[in-house]
Amino acid sequence: MPRWLALPLALLACGCGESHDPRAAAAQSPAAQQSCIECHGALQPGLLATWDAGAHARNDVRCEDCHGADHEAMFRAEGRVPAEVCGRCHAAQTEEFLESVHGRAYDDATTNPLFLAQIPAVQRQACLGCHDTGPKTGRCDGCHLAHRFSVEEARRPEACGMCHCGPDHPQLEAFELSKHGVVWAATQDENQAPTCVTCHMKGTHDASSGLTLGRAAHGAVPAGETPPVPMQAFDPARIEREREIMLRRCDACHMRRLSRRALEDADRIKRHADRLVAEAVRIVEGLYRDGLLDPMPEERIAHPTAGHAFAPAAAFENQSDPERLFFFLAQFAHSITFKAAYHQSPDYLQWHGIASLKSRLDELRALEGQIRRRKDG
Ligand code: HEC
Ligand code: HEC
Ligand code: HEC
Ligand code: HEC
Ligand code: HEC
Ligand code: HEC
Ligand code: HEC
Ligand code: HEC
Numbered sequence: 001m002p003r004w005l006a007l008p009l010a011l012l013a014c015g016c017g018e019s020h021d022p023r024a025a026a027a028q029s030p031a032a033q034q035s036c037i038e039c040h041g042a043l044q045p046g047l048l049a050t051w052d053a054g055a056h057a058r059n060d061v062r063c064e065d066c067h068g069a070d071h072e073a074m075f076r077a078e079g080r081v082p083a084e085v086c087g088r089c090h091a092a093q094t095e096e097f098l099e100s101v102h103g104r105a106y107d108d109a110t111t112n113p114l115f116l117a118q119i120p121a122v123q124r125q126a127c128l129g130c131h132d133t134g135p136k137t138g139r140c141d142g143c144h145l146a147h148r149f150s151v152e153e154a155r156r157p158e159a160c161g162m163c164h165c166g167p168d169h170p171q172l173e174a175f176e177l178s179k180h181g182v183v184w185a186a187t188q189d190e191n192q193a194p195t196c197v198t199c200h201m202k203g204t205h206d207a208s209s210g211l212t213l214g215r216a217a218h219g220a221v222p223a224g225e226t227p228p229v230p231m232q233a234f235d236p237a238r239i240e241r242e243r244e245i246m247l248r249r250c251d252a253c254h255m256r257r258l259s260r261r262a263l264e265d266a267d268r269i270k271r272h273a274d275r276l277v278a279e280a281v282r283i284v285e286g287l288y289r290d291g292l293l294d295p296m297p298e299e300r301i302a303h304p305t306a307g308h309a310f311a312p313a314a315a316f317e318n319q320s321d322p323e324r325l326f327f328f329l330a331q332f333a334h335s336i337t338f339k340a341a342y343h344q345s346p347d348y349l350q351w352h353g354i355a356s357l358k359s360r361l362d363e364l365r366a367l368e369g370q371i372r373r374r375k376d377g
Contacts, residue, residue, distance in 0.1 A: 036063035047147055054148035061089070086140045096205035097140065101216065105131040108216075113315055116304035130163040157184065160196045167332040169216075170352070171196070174345035192253075199249050210246035212239045213270045214342040218334065221274070228278035229330050266341035269349070273337040276357055277330050283368050284312050284326045292371050293320040322371070325364050333357035 040063070041048045051057050066081045067074050083103075087094030097103055109115050109131035115123055133142050142163070143154035153159055161172030175181045175196065183193035190198060200207050212234065213220045220232040222239060234242075243263065250259035287293050288310045298308045300318050305311075316327050333356040340348030 036067075051147035054150055056147075056149055065089075080139070081141075083140050093205050094140075100206045101208050102133045102142070102205075105133045111305075113304040113306065113311075117315065117317060155190070155195060155197045157181075157196050164196070167352075168335050169339060170336055170348060171339060171343055174340045174343035174348040177347050178344040180344065194249070194253070199246065202249065210242055210249065212242050212246075213267055214338055218277075218330065219270060219274075219338055228274060228281045262344060263342070266338065269341040269354075270338040273334050273354070273357060276361055277334050280326055280329050280361055280364055281312070283364055284322050285310075287320075287322055287368060287371060290375075292375060293322060294371075295320060322364060322367055325360060325367065329357060329360040329364065333360055 037048065051063075056062075066085055067079070083094050083098060106128075109127045110123075112127075115127050118126065133139055141149070143159045144150060145153055145159075157172060157175060164171040165173060176185070180194050184195060187193055200210065208215075211220075215232060218227070218229045218231045220234055221227045223233040223235050225233070227233070246263065247256065247259055250256075284293075288296075297303070297306075297310050300308075302308055303311055303315060303318070312323050312326050312330075316324065316331075319327065333353065336348060337353035337357050340353045
């Protein structure tokens with residue numbers, strides 16, 4: 001008989017069924033006196049079945065190993081299990097994860113003006129729905145979903161796709177619409193088609209390895225160049241090193257000539273898109289310098305981090321028309337263009353990317369013309 005069916009007695013004994021407040025009932029009955037499995041098997045049979053199907057149940061890693069035995073503490077923590085708890089048994093993965101970009105995601109989001117401008121429930125359900133991975137509330141269940149905590153699940157593109165999707169980072173969509181995604185859909189075989197993990201996380205929890213110019217937000221530039229919008233800058237020697245790491249991942253299936261050509265084309269597309277953004281920056285900055293933004297930064301509600309300073313690309317609300325157009329151009333169209341190029345999706349690159357970037361730039365030029373004519377006339 002499965003463990004989770006051996007329960008009704010435990011549930012009757014705890015009186016949970018009668019209580020108006022199940023938490024109070026649980027608190028009255030010290031968890032240590034009854035088995036977590038008996039009680040929660042009755043309360044959440046699905047949760048138990050999922051745990052039962054995973055490697056932890058097979059290796060006798062039990063509820064209390066992750067949650068402890070103190071219900072009050074669990075309620076205070078809202079049932080969360082931070083990465084450091086997993087780290088007691090998986091030290092190497094936890095260290096790599098917390099030092100990686102995924103470990104920084106919480107801090108990057110919560111200090112961002114877009115975050116600060118939202119009501120707390122939106123902060124929790126939108127931004128933190130994807131960024132709640134850092135050390136403060138560090139969670140390993142982004143890819144290894146509770147309670148199976150499986151490696152197989154984490155290797156599937158869908159595990160990454162919940163977060164790596166949408167108009168600012170459509171890696172899932174681009175992958176699905178690339179030849180790689182098509183071969184993956186047809187074979188589900190990692191030896192025939194690469195998945196996100198083949199190229200980014202094979203044998204490591206450091207997702208940043210192998211990346212050069214294509215990175216979060218607006219990407220990167222080689223050190224010494226002045227990017228049009230905030231970007232990371234990398235020493236060219238490091239760029240070479242990281243590119244070699246990525247190319248080695250392609251070697252399993254391709255000749256160097258093909259993979260190098262594809263990545264160098266993507267680099268060219270990234271630099272081309274950067275130049276289009278630079279022109280957009282010049283337009284918006286020119287309007288700001290000439291006092292032509294309506295309203296001007298000093299006339300609006302203070303920006304959460306920049307105050308009344310001019311900060312294009314930093315918000316999608318409480319902006320003038322040219323800045324709003326610029327935000328969508330830089331944050332979405334620019335990102336899609338180079339991210340689609342690195343993931344070889346012709347459709348995302350052409351229509352959601354470069355076509356959108358260029359037509360928004362045309363709109364911005366036209367808007368500038370109208371504003372300047374209105375001022376002169
Ligand atoms: C007597 C029955 C009973 C026992 C034994 C029991 N629990 Fe619970 N547990 C509950 C009830 C009831 C709740 C509250 C459910 C709710 O609020 O919907 C709860 C809540 C929880 C939560 C969710 C906390 C939150 O705020 O989201 C966790 C995690 C949990 N229990 C883990 C355990 C662990 C681990 C053990 C064993 C050490 C255990 N429970 C033993 C009945 C029990
Ligand atoms: C390997 C660690 C681990 C083990 C073992 C484990 N849990 Fe969890 N549990 C988690 C994580 C991680 C979460 C997700 C918490 C979060 O949202 O951050 C969670 C969430 C929960 C929740 C709240 C989520 C919900 O959907 O309501 C309950 C209740 C819970 N666990 C009970 C249990 C019980 C009962 C067992 C034993 C059968 C158990 N857990 C075993 C790590 C574990
Ligand atoms: C729970 C959401 C979530 C899941 C699931 C997730 N990621 Fe991420 N990932 C993020 C966030 C958020 C960032 C950006 C963090 C930052 O820059 O602050 C990120 C960044 C990255 C980066 C960029 C690294 C860099 O240095 O710029 C790569 C590559 C990456 N993830 C790969 C993956 C892969 C592969 C998977 C699946 C195995 C995955 N991610 C699953 C949220 C997630
Ligand atoms: C008490 C020690 C312990 C804790 C705490 C623990 N694990 Fe494990 N974990 C194990 C053992 C033992 C195995 C099975 C042997 C192995 O694969 O190393 C395992 C296996 C795994 C696997 C491989 C599963 C597979 O499909 O092969 C993953 C992934 C994993 N754990 C993730 C986690 C996460 C995430 C947490 C925290 C939420 C966690 N573990 C907490 C001991 C633990
Ligand atoms: C971004 C997605 C992602 C997150 C978040 C994540 N993992 Fe993993 N994990 C993976 C992938 C993918 C693999 C399989 C790697 C491979 O195939 O080489 C893996 C493998 C594992 C394994 C199996 C042993 C190994 O290294 O292959 C363990 C244990 C593990 N992870 C624990 C953790 C712990 C603990 C955390 C949190 C500190 C965590 N993982 C967070 C994606 C993730
Ligand atoms: C065939 C290999 C390959 C596959 C499959 C792949 N990527 Fe990438 N990915 C790359 C390359 C190449 C780059 C850019 C490298 C550089 O900057 O030099 C990249 C860049 C990224 C970045 C940084 C921002 C960007 O898009 O440029 C993220 C995040 C990312 N990939 C996530 C994913 C996710 C999630 C999946 C699966 C849905 C995935 N990748 C599938 C090769 C791959
Ligand atoms: C659907 C999941 C998701 C949501 C919702 C989300 N993000 Fe992200 N965010 C990501 C991913 C994935 C990346 C990495 C993109 C890449 O590398 O291509 C990222 C990147 C970032 C970065 C760039 C970090 C850097 O290195 O420059 C910041 C800042 C950020 N997000 C803030 C936010 C804020 C603030 C919110 C809420 C208003 C938010 N995000 C909502 C998934 C999400
Ligand atoms: C696990 C095997 C595998 C790996 C690893 C892999 N690919 Fe592929 N790739 C394929 C398959 C299969 C196709 C489809 C071949 C075809 O039908 O044209 C393909 C197609 C391509 C194409 C399209 C070629 C064309 O003829 O249109 C490009 C470009 C490409 N891959 C680049 C890369 C790059 C760059 C990497 C490494 C970052 C990489 N691939 C890693 C299996 C792989």
